[in-house]
Amino acid sequence: MRKICVVITARASYSRIKTTLVAIKKHPDLHLQLIVTGSALLEKYGSVVDQIEKDGFEITARLFNILEGNKPLISAKTSGLALLEMPTLFASLKPDLVVTIADRYETIATAVASAMMNIPLVHIQGGEITGNIDDKIRHAVTQLADFHFVASENAKARVLRMRDGGNNVYNTGCPSIDIAAEILKSASLNFNPFVTYGGVGPVFNYENRYLVVMQHPVTTEYNLAQKQITCTSKAIAELGIPTFWFWPNSDSGTEGIAKGLRIFREQNPDCPVHFFKNMESGHFLKLLKNASCLVGNSSVGIRECSFLGVPVVNIGSRQTGRERGNNVIDVNYDSNAIAHAIKIQINRGSYEPDFIYGKGNSGQKIAGLLAEIPITSNNADFYE
């Protein structure tokens, strides 16, 4: 029975890996170990850890590592803290494989710890390009990992180039599409966001149409975060359409966004915008599926929304370089351009599904590979 240690660092990485966790848990030859760290532990970012437990997974270990502050040195120290403590956990849990996801700054700690401890490392969603600091992290993890489960053919080709070939690169599709596929089976909005999630801001009628906004700070432009969010909030204020707005991830620049949003709220107390910290991912996808448009810079717009056919207005550089479907209109930080693009998308309505990121069976595929990939055991004693 292989011990598979999955490290969850943030809301996004949990959403992306969830169907894989289910498949690992069900697989007769796999034993799941779950380390939760980063913003996934913090109430401020929606207590993802509680959601994970509610979803039926047992938390093997919790590693608090996020430092307070709104500066790049904070991210670096936060990774250092993870790298300092993760080895203690690995040495205690003795996993056969470690799984790390995507490109958050904490993933580098997981990857370095595994590589130095000679624990075979699986990287999920390498080989993509987004055009900012995450690229460095993602590609560095690609170099540290032993196995690569990528989400598209482009990504596979890039990983192979970066590694001068090799056999351990598999296109599994993106597990986030699995959840989207599940949702499509019954996509009606069968819950009331205000009742179920509380949040703050005016309560409004969202039956006819509504927007969803999700805009994160861009780590290389963290000092512009407040300015950038203000472009978006101006556009939303001008349109006056009912809007569900999601709080950003913890990262350099988050405080700038928080400040911008506080000002927006004080200046537009009656604008029909309601803020949420978090939402169970099934609910979130239904909210998207029924939205007139998703606005912001979330990768959800590129991935899930291409599969779901949701119109997207993608702002700025955060998703630059990612393969995308027809459902996306890219705009700059310019409130007029944003408002204009939203209007176009609302008029356009929903798109046909696109399968560039998989067909909805990634979790199964990944669990199968985790059980079968050959682990060189010449390091059998690496925990001694």
Add this chain to the structure above:
Amino acid sequence: MRKICVVITARASYSRIKTTLVAIKKHPDLHLQLIVTGSALLEKYGSVVDQIEKDGFEITARLFNILEGNKPLISAKTSGLALLEMPTLFASLKPDLVVTIADRYETIATAVASAMMNIPLVHIQGGEITGNIDDKIRHAVTQLADFHFVASENAKARVLRMRDGGNNVYNTGCPSIDIAAEILKSASLNFNPFVTYGGVGPVFNYENRYLVVMQHPVTTEYNLAQKQITCTSKAIAELGIPTFWFWPNSDSGTEGIAKGLRIFREQNPDCPVHFFKNMESGHFLKLLKNASCLVGNSSVGIRECSFLGVPVVNIGSRQTGRERGNNVIDVNYDSNAIAHAIKIQINRGSYEPDFIYGKGNSGQKIAGLLAEIPITSNNADFYE
């Protein structure tokens, strides 16, 4: 005036970068900041930091981070400690460029800290292949770095492949060749190793011929370190030729080597083998230039010795994948094979110089580039 922050982590990285440091110090447009960390701070590994000061460089900061223990988790935690504290130093020193060298496990901390803090990072000696865990570190640093000063054409081509092209890859040659080139001007052995460096073990006559041994633990085979060193020590004991033996770097497996050497000494108290912790690099190169053969797995055998034409017996997998000259005979961990290869090399005598790793002007080239490469200053405020 650009502030250039060079991070020295070990004896080898100092030797390799020394002529570059001299050139930076002399350059009118550059200001040198020197962070010393890792084994370079420890008496046990020859107090490299004292040598650096003796060479006329001022130490800007000292960062103690090596944990005790002989296990992979120790290397990982040691890197974590560096990554935790390095950002505090960077935020205080505010360098315009950070320079990291080669592939020691601490280099990843420097690279991650720089990348996360958006400080432009120069990596020296990327793009090489050695076939062990150092490859992962080296290639990960390549992904995190902004500028790549590589040591050979092969290395340049590999970095370009790994990064999908780009403009910031320069073949500067290896600065370690600079020192070798300087040595060649007057290569006679004008010092007495016993008198100048003390060390332990019998004192012997080395005028006619002698060997130099330098064998480090292989990190992916750290648990075999004692066994591996014993193959070498058996061969040396059998040959009975005067031998200068250098203590290994701090790494997973070092204690195994130390144990093996203690046993060797107790069993062969009269064998003409003298042990040193460290040697000023000019002296070391003269010792090599006049040696009948270098034995072990040091990269010095591949680089400097190819330029100097010194016969080398390279043992095991540590240098696998590195480009090498005709001066190298590769053997396995087998005391007979080692002894046999040494005899061949002694009979063969010295080789013609080979310029695959440069012609001796790398330090100058690198300093020139550090002053000229374009730094994108859209992150001008990254320390605020």
Add this chain to the structure above:
Amino acid sequence: MRKICVVITARASYSRIKTTLVAIKKHPDLHLQLIVTGSALLEKYGSVVDQIEKDGFEITARLFNILEGNKPLISAKTSGLALLEMPTLFASLKPDLVVTIADRYETIATAVASAMMNIPLVHIQGGEITGNIDDKIRHAVTQLADFHFVASENAKARVLRMRDGGNNVYNTGCPSIDIAAEILKSASLNFNPFVTYGGVGPVFNYENRYLVVMQHPVTTEYNLAQKQITCTSKAIAELGIPTFWFWPNSDSGTEGIAKGLRIFREQNPDCPVHFFKNMESGHFLKLLKNASCLVGNSSVGIRECSFLGVPVVNIGSRQTGRERGNNVIDVNYDSNAIAHAIKIQINRGSYEPDFIYGKGNSGQKIAGLLAEIPITSNNADFYE
């Protein structure tokens, strides 16, 4: 010239030490080194570090160490982080004396680092009793320190008991009284809090009378923080008197207070309560001096207000055990009792000054002692 390294961890410790810093800076035989750490670095807690620079002091080093989260393990890890990095700073700064203040959880890191590095340590404001976890920290620092500058005769007697006698205990009074004494010379409210400090909440007329509220979480009751603040906010809401309310320190329980205050604001949008993060201490003392009553659990109510004669309603256990003047009415977490006590104090008016915590010359006294206390130099080489 003695190098005096003062470590500032929070707004309160800065206020308390400020006149001492001025006196050190002016003293011909002393050289000031200032390490700023903890919440004093964070914008969220009023960027005390910027205030320190504005006051004319140079920051020698900044040490970010506060982790995010609202749990006791976070405070412990935060101290660990400080203890991990502080030695690097001390080894670089080579102070002759380290000065630590009072009882915040970060002070233990400063004290342990100094003790282990054999650097003579001065503890300011030991020997007091407050009846919660701070007592443990304060008394532990007393055991680790070499010199004790206490604020009252009671405190001196207690330190002597705890240390079985000794010669290094001095009653210097509390330097916070120095600022209060300075203020008394011209105590009129010569600034407009709304204009100078912004803050959030309604703007009101405060000419006739106003309250000041400052209530911190109690670390041993951190999970009750929200409930406790709600008792106070209910009382304030009921009274409807103009109120300046100050944001609490960073500590276990802060988030509970923040939540309680957010709810208060949403439920009482028109109540004349204005919130501030921070205020320059001179302004703060003038605001107190002219207040009808200070409400909460700040030590300012016990110390400065006794000297200034300001009526105080002290709530709960946070100041239990501290010597106090006649100006204080103690009440429990009970909104009726709080409201009642505030009314009594408002009717009573201001009190006569009380000198239990000094007469206003502590900074001078302390600087003088720092220059004169005998430092045993048998550890002269402790930084080598």
Add this chain to the structure above:
Amino acid sequence: MRKICVVITARASYSRIKTTLVAIKKHPDLHLQLIVTGSALLEKYGSVVDQIEKDGFEITARLFNILEGNKPLISAKTSGLALLEMPTLFASLKPDLVVTIADRYETIATAVASAMMNIPLVHIQGGEITGNIDDKIRHAVTQLADFHFVASENAKARVLRMRDGGNNVYNTGCPSIDIAAEILKSASLNFNPFVTYGGVGPVFNYENRYLVVMQHPVTTEYNLAQKQITCTSKAIAELGIPTFWFWPNSDSGTEGIAKGLRIFREQNPDCPVHFFKNMESGHFLKLLKNASCLVGNSSVGIRECSFLGVPVVNIGSRQTGRERGNNVIDVNYDSNAIAHAIKIQINRGSYEPDFIYGKGNSGQKIAGLLAEIPITSNNADFYE
């Protein structure tokens, strides 16, 4: 069932607590959690952790924290590392009581972590005086602890003074005496130290008489460690009596001792002195019981040897202030004085037992108290 978490940091603390661990394990109302950290994990210091497992205890967690280097800043950082990671372990193990022993520098990390996390803390062997930096640590732990299990009446009185009274101070005697009491039942030397423990140095006849030497560095005089050990080694060399010599603990100064002993060995290759890293404590006590004299500065000379009646020559300041029996002659760092005192003790022969540190039932007493002391559970949720 109470969860009792005992933290073992070094060989000495394990020896001292062993009978208590046995009693906890047997107690029906107690569940033992064992965290091993510090030098107890390192092969270099005799792999105490392996001994603990061999003795039948399960290791709950291992925390590697010792940094390399021979400087005070290393001890401080080592404690910082423990304080950074210990909270993660405590939060995972959720002990009802934490037990920390004596005064090693790592104990402060355990104590601070427990205090900040509001976990009731038991301190064993507080209230003693040894006249060096350990005093600061020990007394600071006394201030941080909730329960005090002291080893003598003097210690009890001191703890009560330091804490202004209180109810939680119990004289349990020292559990190290329990093992000594057990040994007395059959004290003959029924093992061959050379055969059982290997070690290095000449093998000799020890039937007639022999010395045992155990000398640790004094942390406040760490830079004198080599000089101090040389006084002792000179005396031993001069006497030429068969001697079992034990390697010191990891601490500031250990490398100085190691260097001194290496030189001694090289200069006196034939002197009948054999070196051991470690010895199972039962064996060690038998070796002591049958020794002509114990030489050095170990607390074993003060405690166990007073009960066993073994003559002791105690050197220097390390045990200053500890209560002692008649069996101890104190001398300074002076090779003549040391040799002279050893001769006196050899002629004198063994002493009558003295019960100042207990009668041999401490482990039982302590386990009983751990099951019964009242734990205030107002912090029931401190792990939430």
